[in-house]
Amino acid sequence: MQAYKKGVRHFDAGEYNLALPQFEKAAKGSIDAARLNYYTAESYRLSNRFGEAAPFYQKALEANTTEPETRFNYAYALKSQGNYTAALEQLQQFVANAPKTTAKPVVDKAKREIETLKAINAIAANKLEITLRNMSNLNSPNSEFAPVIRGDELIFTASRKETQYKNNGQPMLGLYKTKLNARPDETGTTAAPEPFSTNVFQGDVNEGTPAFSKDGKAIVFARGNNGKRKGGLDVDLYISRLGEGGWSQPQRLPISDSLAWDGSPAFSGDGRTLYFASNRAGGAGGIDLYRTSIDASGRFSRPVNMGRDINTPGDEMFPYVGPNAKLYFASDGHPGLGKLDVFVATRSQGVTRVENMGQPINSPADDFGLIYVKPTEGYLASNRPGGKGDDDIYFFQEGTGTSTDTTTIAQNPPGSTGTNAPKVVRYFLAGTVSVNDSPVLPLDSAKVRVIDDATGQPIAEIVTDQTGSFGKYPLQEGKDYTILAERKGFLTRREQFTMQGKSIPQVFLTKAQTDTTFYVPLLLDKSVLNKTFVLENIYYDLDKYNIRADAAPELDKIVVILKDNPTLKLELSSHTDVRAPDAYNMKLSQNRAKSAVDYIVSQGISADRLVAKGYGETRLVVKNAKTEEEHQRNRRTEIKILEL
Structure with missing residues (x-):
């Protein structure tokens, strides 16, 4: 029992690699098999070891676990092993039995993945004449990924720092560089990799996914996630500039969201746009791709979501703009062979098409971080079987390569499944x-x-x-x-x-x-005097009354209602639960109501059409609330029709 409790403490702290041996010890005792195997499976999944999670999800299900997303995650673990038939069965059962409280993006992702698995043979039939070669003198048993080229150097992300990352047990990530040979497909790099810059190197955090400006004198990269904040929400984008004394101390970019994970930056060909990935509020679900413009003085505009043609309820990461101006990225939400597949997006006449890059670029494993260095040559990362360890960097060459490392496959254009005309x-x-x-x-x-x-x-x-x-x-x-x-x-x-x-x-x-x-x-809604409506998803941070980013879209709906109904006058009220003194709750609720009204007025609505009213804890929906869900029902925001 002691080992199990220790494991759960490590798990709750995001220290999954430390949790696993404790769960292994606990397995020798009499701990509930459903809980123990679920925690073990989740520890493997959350440290990106999906294949190893699969048997423990199976055991948890056999022990009748009540965790609602077990089958959903088990399906992706099976898919990462190439077991598509079993993955399809698990997802179909998940959708059929998902509780009504299941998050909509999760159900949407599962439904889309069901269609993907039904069409997996057609996806697998998309094969390119490409050869891959593992950069064996560059890779190690740990992770190497996100390669970029700057001059005659290859800069990449690698797990090589002295401090261990407790999430997966590997050394923390840093940026490294190595000189390239003229023929990387034959002999790879010429020198042992070394840290990219002592200034761009902080030993106790993860750093990675570099992107260079067009002139090569600025680098943007991701930094954070020392393991002390579960989920890595302290990962932000940083910039360093090259001067006479070398690379400057990195500065955090203001486009980063302190409440989100931000990473995978990439510049456009002209250097005027920066693309990056983020799980900030307001996206399509999971991690989305965003873009920001850079003006002549180097200032970044407010980031814009790349839209639902690119972003899905799943994860989209590792954007790259190729010499052909096409956008390449990795996703587990578009129809693919594995957990992450590489896709290419093209836009024509207002319509964006996203196509899977096909085999052998993609596999049942994670494939991501693709870049081109010549029209037919480039690099990508993959954790497919046969590499040196975890994520490895591969060199790829299109056309008539004869590498002994992979089999050359007959060519079809990306997205096609043969000679059939488009449907x-x-x-x-x-x-x-x-x-x-x-x-x-x-x-x-x-x-x-x-x-x-x-x-x-x-x-x-x-x-x-x-x-x-x-x-x-x-x-x-x-x-x-x-x-x-x-x-x-x-x-x-x-x-x-x-x-x-x-x-x-x-x-x-x-x-x-x-x-x-x-x-x-x-x-x-009937337009009835004094009719009250509860607004969903208007939440405030503890003891705060500022409008959060995730509340703004809900208040925007009120703006639309007021614009469409120009004679309407509303009271906007805020209510609290009972877990603070009466006077404090009254003042807090009044401030919250006023901040909501102020936001609506800032969107062009006349102030005389709105009244802010804080009721504190005087109008409870649940009188004797005990659970957090009941307290949340009391902490609500409402609108009431005052005049028609």
Whole structure:
């Protein structure tokens, strides 16, 4: 029992490599098998050892674990082993039995992965004439990845520092460099790697994923995650510049989010855009790709999410802009062979296409960090079997290579599965308008307009029938739309609908033409004096009243309601739980309500249409709250209609 408790303490601290031997000791005792095997599996997964996690997930399931995402994670562990059939079975069971409380991005990712696994043979049929060679004199039993070229040097990330990272038991990551030979496909590098710069080297944190400006005189990289903060939320982007005295002390970039993990930077070809990966609030789910512009004086603009065509409910990382201006990146959310696959994105006439790079670039393992150094040559990282250790750097060459390390495979263009012509998909929109009440009833005679956001012109104007239905109307890939519903006696409702991320990948299509219709339900609220609505997801940090980034989108919805209903006047109220003195709670709730109103006014709404009111703990929803969930129900934000 003591070993188990020690293991759990290490696990909770994110020290998974220290937790594993304790769980191994505990296995000899009488600890509940479901809990013990689940913790062991999670320790392997969270230290990026998916294959080793698989048998422990299986044992946890056999012991009837109640952890809801066990099958979901087990499926990805099986996929990393190339066991696609078993992975599909686990995901189908997960989706069929997922509790209603399961996060939507997790369910969405599982559903998309089911389609991927059903089409895995078509994905595997995409094979390129490429040879890979392990950079054996560069790699070690630990991790080497994220290679970039600067002049005649290869700079990369490697696990070689003296301090051990308690997450996976390897040395901490740092930046290293080595001279390149003229023929890296034959003999690799000429000298033993050495630290990139003593100034860009902090021994007690992880540092990696370098990116160089166009002139090579600035480096942006990720730094943080010393293991003391679970999840690595202290990982930020840093910049160092080359001067007469060498590389400067790194400075944290202001585009970093202190509440998120930020990494994998990459410059565009002209050096005016920086791409990076982040799990900050407001993304598509998991880690997303972002971009920021750099002006003439070196200032970075506010980061912009790359959109749902690129980002998925999974992870997107390691962006790279090739000489052909195409965006290459790694993802576990797009249809792929392994945990991370390499993809290439191209944009034409407003439509973004994402294609899997195919075999042998991709495998059931993690494949990522691809760069080109010549039109047909480059490097990437992979933890596929046959390497020297964990992540290894590989040299690849397209065309008629004859490397003995890999088999040359017949060529098809990326994204194709042979000589078949591209299949056509026609997209349509339909929906219903109903009363947002209990029970939900269809609403006839509601006027609905579907507006093309690019032109501001409606593509459809209809009145709903007795069933409250409307549609269907043709949509175009890559476009954004607004659906506006209005009816006398109800608040006007506006819903945004985007085609970004909704295109069906070619590999999923089986017919020459496929029709697919998206159904949008619109719920209209009765415009009744003193009617109160609870706002979801308006949270504040403990004892704080500033508007957090994740609350802003919810308040933006109130802005839209006020703009669409110009005669409306609202009270915006804040409520607390009972776990502080009455007077303190009253003042805190008033400040929170006022900050929410101030935010809405800053978006162009007249202040005389809003009243801020703090009620403290005087209007509890759950009178004798005991659980954290019950306290959260009391800590709510509401709006009430004061004037129609």
